[in-house]
Amino acid sequence: MALAQADVLAGLKEIVEEVAGIPAASVELDKNFTDDLDVDSLSMVEVVVAAEERFGVKIPDDSVTDLVTVGDAVNFIVNASK
Amino acid sequence: MSIKATPLSHSRILSVGTYRPQRVVPNSEIVERIESTDEWIVQRTGIESRRFAGDDETVISMAKAACEMALKRAKLSIEDIDTVIVSTISYPFQAPSAATELINELGNPKAAAFDISAACAGFCYGVAMASDLVRSGTSRNVLVIGVEKLSDYTDPDDRATAFIFADGAGAVIIGQSDQPRIGQTIWGSDADSRDAITLTPSFLDFKKNPDKGVGELGWPNISQQGQVVFRWAVYQMSKVGLKALEVAGVSVDELGAFIPHQANIRIIETMAKEMKIPDSVLIADDIRTNGNTSAASIPLAMDRILEEHPELHGKLALLIGYGAGLVYAGQVVELPPKP
Numbered sequence: 001m002a003l004a005q006a007d008v009l010a011g012l013k014e015i016v017e018e019v020a021g022i023p024a025a026s027v028e029l030d031k032n033f034t035d036d037l038d039v040d041s042l043s044m045v046e047v048v049v050a051a052e053e054r055f056g057v058k059i060p061d062d063s064v065t066d067l068v069t070v071g072d073a074v075n076f077i078v079n080a081s082k
Numbered sequence: 083m084s085i086k087a088t089p090l091s092h093s094r095i096l097s098v099g100t101y102r103p104q105r106v107v108p109n110s111e112i113v114e115r116i117e118s119t120d121e122w123i124v125q126r127t128g129i130e131s132r133r134f135a136g137d138d139e140t141v142i143s144m145a146k147a148a149c150e151m152a153l154k155r156a157k158l159s160i161e162d163i164d165t166v167i168v169s170t171i172s173y174p175f176q177a178p179s180a181a182t183e184l185i186n187e188l189g190n191p192k193a194a195a196f197d198i199s200a201a202c203a204g205f206c207y208g209v210a211m212a213s214d215l216v217r218s219g220t221s222r223n224v225l226v227i228g229v230e231k232l233s234d235y236t237d238p239d240d241r242a243t244a245f246i247f248a249d250g251a252g253a254v255i256i257g258q259s260d261q262p263r264i265g266q267t268i269w270g271s272d273a274d275s276r277d278a279i280t281l282t283p284s285f286l287d288f289k290k291n292p293d294k295g296v297g298e299l300g301w302p303n304i305s306q307q308g309q310v311v312f313r314w315a316v317y318q319m320s321k322v323g324l325k326a327l328e329v330a331g332v333s334v335d336e337l338g339a340f341i342p343h344q345a346n347i348r349i350i351e352t353m354a355k356e357m358k359i360p361d362s363v364l365i366a367d368d369i370r371t372n373g374n375t376s377a378a379s380i381p382l383a384m385d386r387i388l389e390e391h392p393e394l395h396g397k398l399a400l401l402i403g404y405g406a407g408l409v410y411a412g413q414v415v416e417l418p419p420k421p
Contacts, residue, residue, distance in 0.1 A: 040126065042348050045313045061310045 003055060003081040008074045011054050012047075016070075019046045029071035037070075047073075057081050088219030093212070093256055094263035095418045096158070096223070099151025100385040101144040101251040102372065103135040109245065116241045123245045128347025132248035132373025134233040141173045141180055144251035145229040146187050148381070152253040155421035158223060160190040163255070165221040167212060168197045169204025169377040171281065171406070172231045184227070194221070201279070202343045202405025203269075204228055204377035205252070209401065210267035210411055212256040227253040228377030235281060237303040246346070247304060248373030252381020254418070265330030268322050269411035275314060279306040279406035304406075311408075315349045319404050320356035322412045326400060330414035337363045338397025338417065339387055343404055344369035344379035353402075364391055376405060388417060395420040 013024035020043045026036075033039040039047065044067070048059045051073065057080035059067075067073045108131045109120040123129055135144060145168060153160060166181045173180040181195035200207040205228035212224035232247035256264070281302050291299060319342070327334060340363050342350055347369055354365055366383035375382060380401055388394055396419050402412035 041309055042126065042312050042346075045309050045316075046352065049313065049317055061307075061313065064309055 003078055005074055005078055008055065008077045009070070012051060012070060012073060012077075015047055015050045015054065019043055019050060027070055029069070029074060031070045032068060033070065033073075034068075051077060055081060090217050091219065092259040092262045093216040094259035095209075095415055096255040096257045097152045097156035097418045097421060098381055098385050098388070099148045099153070099155060099253045100382050101147035101151070102382070103133040103139050103144070103249050105134050105136060106131050107134050107248075112238070112245045115238050116244050118241065118245065126346075126348070127246060128350075128367065128370050129245060129373050130370050132371070133250060135231050135249040139231075139249070141170055141229050141231050142183050142187060144231070144249070145180065145184050145227045145253065148227060148229070148251040148253040149184070149188055149225055152225065152255050155418075156255045156257075158255065160185075160188045163190060163223050163225050164193050165212070165215060165224040166193050166195040166227070167208045167224060168195075168227045168229065169200060169208050170197060170229050171199060171201050171204075171376060172235055173197065174234070180229070200377075200403070200405070200409050200411070201407060202345065202374070202376045202379065203403035203407070203409045203411050205380045206267065206401055206403035206411035206413060207269065207409075209254070209256065209264065209413060209415070210269060213264040213267070213413075216256055216258055223255055223257040225253055225255055227251065228375075228379070228381055230376045230378050232304065232374075232376060235301075235303050237301075240303065240305070242308060243304055243306060246374045248375050250372060250375040250378045250382050252378045252385060254381055254384075263416035265326060265332070265414035267411055267413040268326045268329065269409075271407050271409045272314065272318065273407060275310065275408045276406075277307075278310040278314070278408060279304065281305075281406070312346070312349060314408060315345060315404055316352045316356060319402055319410060319412070320353045322404075322410055323353070323357050323400055323402050326402070326412040326414055332398055332414050334358065335360050335362060336398060337400055337414075338394045339364045339366065339391075339399040341366040341380055341383050341387065341399050342402040344372065344383050345374050345405070364394065377403075384417065392420060
């Protein structure tokens with residue numbers, strides 16, 4: 001069963017806060033990981049791996065660079081869970 | 083009829099020796115060509131400075147200096163060494179090997195000698211082989227050397243690698259022991275990701291394209307996909323480390339030190355977190371002032387941590403090498419005794 005967008009966003013907020021120390025409240029769908037949230041490329045890998053574990057989906061290396069905004073990540077995870 | 087076999091013995095690291103090139107290169111010397119900053123490099127890699135070898139500091143001369151220090155500390159002479167294993171990806175000749183050139187320079191041209199190509203895992207591959215050679219009786223005392231002059235194969239304009247790689251040499255002598263002091267090695271490869279770290283173009287490309295020089299083809303420089311390597315290193319190598327501990331029958335809190343390949347401080351710290359390494363275990367961070375010296379990084383880091391924490395002599399350490407291939411090897415060792 002596909003995950004709900006709201007649940008994925010809520011989980012991602014916690015992950016980004018834990019990995020990169022970014023307050024969960026600033027992690028919104030339209031935020032750019034690099035430019036708005038200052039999540040660098042290596043922290044992004046930590047976010048991705050934590051998201052894989054939490055949501056039970058696979059996010060291949062090739063796809064990580066496509067996850068530019070929080071919304072991209074949420075959509076990818078929701079689609080991968082279908 | 084049966085073949086006579088030497089009874090198995092045990093092995094240990096008798097000593098470590100190193101050579102660090104003279105010239106210290108701070109980030110300020112690197113940043114201009116890659117439009118970066120000292121702060122950015124430190125934050126992404128932990129590297130504050132590195133050492134680049136000069137023209138008179140060759141793969142062989144650096145290896146020789148490291149070996150001489152290791153021999154002196156073990157109170158052995160080169161005649162006591164019967165096997166030499168050199169791990170390098172930056173020796174500029176395919177043949178004869180760096181190991182034969184080295185033993186000739188060291189004054190024992192009769193020892194068994196060969197090179198291995200396992201990039202940043204090469205030192206741990208060498209320790210694995212040397213330990214088993216000693217245990218089986220094939221060798222008595224083995225010199226294992228990790229040596230690199232990566233500044234020859236690094237593009238100073240490459241924003242992904244120019245600040246990472248560096249030069250240096252480290253050597254250990256592995257000999258017999260009264261009890262096990264080197265654990266079983268966990269090793270392998272993930273060769274389906276071999277494109278993650280490459281050194282291209284090949285030498286044949288120059289032969290096949292005589293009309294094009296280095297200017298057009300480019301020099302064989304190291305390239306790497308940072309995110310792919312980071313993910314593999316942290317999340318796969320932490321499993322390798324835990325497996326190496328398990329086969330050695332050592333728990334993580336029995337370690338004195340964790341000495342992984344010095345690729346990036348973020349990899350080291352995240353790997354340690356994944357493995358739940360307690361604060362009581364000292365974590366090598368030689369990368370901060372020495373950069374990533376591939377095969378040389380573990381013995382260099384081992385020597386540094388022993389120098390800063392002499393109480394670690396004779397204590398247990400977990401070593402993990404990982405790099406281009408992708409290849410990896412890890413083992414628990416007892417750190418060499420105080421010279």
